[in-house]
Amino acid sequence: MIDVNIANKLRLNKNVVFLDCRFQLSNPEYGLSEYKKNHIPLSRYVDLNNDLSSPVQKHGGRHPLPNLNVFGNLLGDLGIDHDTIVICYDDGTNDNAARCWFLCNLVGHQYTFVLNGGYKKWMENDFEVTTKIEEVIPKKFEINVQDYMITSMNEVKENGEKEDFNLIDSRELIRYIGEFEPIDRIAGHIPGAKNSFWKDVLNESGEFKTKEELQELFNPFKNGDETVVYCGSGVTGCVNYLGLVEAGYTNVKLYPGSFSDWISYEENVVKREK
Structure with missing residues (x-):
């Protein structure tokens, strides 16, 4: 993460690129429309559906990861190489920005x-905004996929209920227990998962909690054990992923397809709380 005051100073550095990730599931045109109205100087817009995801198929969930070669080429087209400082932002929900942050790290970009x-x-800080669309000079981005950051459905299935394996369901509690499911066709959670709502990593003003507060939040999950986070489709789970990293957890993975991928396999068991 980066504080807005530091980010505001960094924008004077020509080797900084802001990625505007604003998006609404209920209105897919919203993000680009808002970007055109005004945005942080040096910003380029990236779309959750078109840039940070690939088309939905039978398996892979509602927001499958994009083809990583294609995503790496996109970063290059946006004027980003491995020396560029990349700052991802959204409206303040932090979910779409965290998804973009995760993908940049996944393809090997260290300064995101x-x-x-x-x-x-x-x-709120009255920092400069603009309507100017920057002229982008493309760069060559060499991808270096960090495979350790992700895990598969089969690995979750094999390890989910083991004692030394942390499986974190990032959705709100009523979805986790199966009381209410507004999106997916089946309600409940993956066997072995414990609930830690992704919004709980944020304070009342929408910023990430301190390291000490995050450590207390994630205290039920032993640091050092393999820790896998999932959500509904692999977006909000990235907020918990970032929260765990900020708390000092060193063995964290994302199950990209998440619950919507899990239930796409008819043989997979789903648990519900009574």
Whole structure:
């Protein structure tokens, strides 16, 4: 993560690129429309559906990861190489920005940050915004996939209920227990999973909690054990992933397809709380 005050100073550095990740599931045109109205200087827009995901298929969930070669080429087209500082932001929900942060790290980009509090916090500080669309000089981005950051459905199935394996369901509690499911056709959770709602990593102002607060939040999950996070489709789980990293967890993975992928396999068991 990066504080808005530091990000505001860094924008004077020509080797900094902001990625505007604003998006609404209920209105897919919203993000680009808002970007055109105004955005942080040096921003380029990236779309959750078109850039940070690949088309939905039978398996892979509602927001499958993009083809990583294609995503690496996109970063290059946006003027990003391995020396570029990348700052991802959204409206302040931090979920879409965290998804972008995760993908940049997954293809090997080390200098990627989430703007803590997002565009909302930027505007609250009266920092400069613009309608100018930057002229981008493409660069060559060499991908270096960090396979350790992700895990598969089969690995989750094999390890989910083991004692030394942390499986974290990032959805809100009523979805985890199966009381209410507004999106997926089956309600419940993956066997072995414990619930830690992704919004709990944020404080009342929408910023990430301190390291000490995050350590307390994730205390039920032993640091050092393999820790896998999932959500509904692999987006909000990235917020918990980032929260765990900020708390000092060293063996964290994302199950990209998440619950929507899990239930696409008819043989998979789903648990519900009574």
